[in-house]
Amino acid sequence: MFIEWIFVISSVLLASAGWISERIVGGYQVPISEVPWQAAILLNGTAKCGAVVYSDKILITAAHCIPENKSDISIRVGSSTWNNGGQLLQVDDAEVHKDYSSTKDVLINDIAVIRVKGHFKMGHSVSSIPLAESTPESGSPASVSGWGAVGHSQKGSEHLLQTTVNVVSQEDCQKSYGERITKSMICAAAQGRDSCSQDSGGPLVSDGQLIGIVSFGSSCADPNYPGVYVNVAELKPWILRAIEKLSCLCAGKV
Incomplete structure (x- = not known):
């Protein structure tokens, strides 16, 4: 999942402890229209992570998915396959939680917000999803x-x-x-x-x-x-502040 050296080191530490970043097991195929907020992060053209559509320009993802060189990643939305179809846009900027940390056995504040260059065309295969107001009960x-x-x-x-x-x-x-x-x-x-x-x-x-x-x-x-x-x-206040910051920076470019 990590190409930049810092991410390689992090993944070696996680693997050595038996800990790994997450993936789908026991799943079934779904069309993107059933989960239109799902996005794929591509690192130099190869699938590396997922992300979540917040708006036509903003996505939310894990901090450990953001490489040092943000220009190496692009975002595909609106497709059930990560390698073709839908819409593909380059990343313009990203905000990583300032207190994000990665150790051999835990990732803390593993959250980031991405802004893309241009805009996604929203529709039945690309749409946002509301952020939870409270943590759901156990068993939900x-x-x-x-x-x-x-x-x-x-x-x-x-x-x-x-x-x-x-x-x-x-x-x-x-x-x-x-x-x-x-x-x-x-x-x-x-x-x-x-x-x-x-x-x-x-x-x-x-x-x-x-x-x-x-x-x-x-x-x-x-x-x-x-x-x-x-x-x-729990991290919604930070997410909204990060979105506002990236949106203001974007407005300043116009």
């Missing part, structure tokens, strides 16, 4: 989608996949990961179903709202370790 059903690997150490999917999971309480998630799990994270799991690598930055959706951003986990669909996501409701 949710869906996660992406083009990531279909299993640990397996290849990614060319076609968009989706699967269903259930929100796991912070207390239960801490039983797996310890106190590294904070209020800025939300966990979700289901037997044989999970997000997996290259799904990072993609959407976790419940009741028509974006509740999480795919972040990290231990293996894929490991029954002892839920997937860990950025808690959108």
